[in-house]
Amino acid sequence: MNNHHTAIIIGGGSAGCATAIQLKRSNIDFLLFEKDEIGGLARNANLIENYLGFPQGITGKRYIALLKKHLEHLEIVPEKNEIIQIQEETHGKTIALGQAMGNTEEMKKQDKGKIIKNVHHIGDEIWNV
Ligand SMILES: Cc1cc2nc3c(=O)[nH]c(=O)nc-3n(C[C@H](O)[C@H](O)[C@H](O)COP(=O)(O)OP(=O)(O)OC[C@H]3O[C@@H](n4cnc5c(N)ncnc54)[C@H](O)[C@@H]3O)c2cc1C
Secondary structure (H helix, E strand, C coil): CCCCCCEEEECCCHHHHHHHHHHHHCCCCEEEEECCCCCHHHHHCCEECCCCCCCCCEEHHHHHHHHHHHHHHCCCCCEECCEEEEECCCCCCEEEEEEECCCHHHHHHCCCCCCEEEEEECCCCCECC
């Protein structure tokens, strides 16, 4: 896998998927991370009433199925992982972003050891994904 990407997208909800589709169309390489399932909050929507082209509304389930097809069609394969940020405690400044190597609850309990696979140290030019 190519380790260097111009952009990473955190979250495969509507916003993340729209971004991924646009970057793909613009030929900009990226990784799309989704910690759970593609679709985000729309997974909980019985009926989306204001989606363009669907005057009767569209169920969240159908909308997400179409969203997944759109990604597949463009050969966009999301990475299933949570991205977490490491913050400096005193000033709250973000130091690094990483792929979680466990879930958030496991990490909260952990007081030592490796908890992320590093993605980016803020200020670095190298994004190692
Ligand atoms: C019941 C319900 C009904 C709705 N009905 C409508 C409607 O009719 N019309 C309408 O316009 N809107 C509706 N909405 C709102 C719509 O679903 C949201 O506006 C939309 O989903 C927002 O998209 P988003 O991509 O910004 O965020 P989200 O949908 O919240 O997606 C964020 C995604 O990011 C992932 N994620 C978050 N943090 C991380 C991380 N650290 N690492 C990796 N992945 C991460 C999450 O798992 C999630 O999949 C409804 C929402 C609900 C809950």
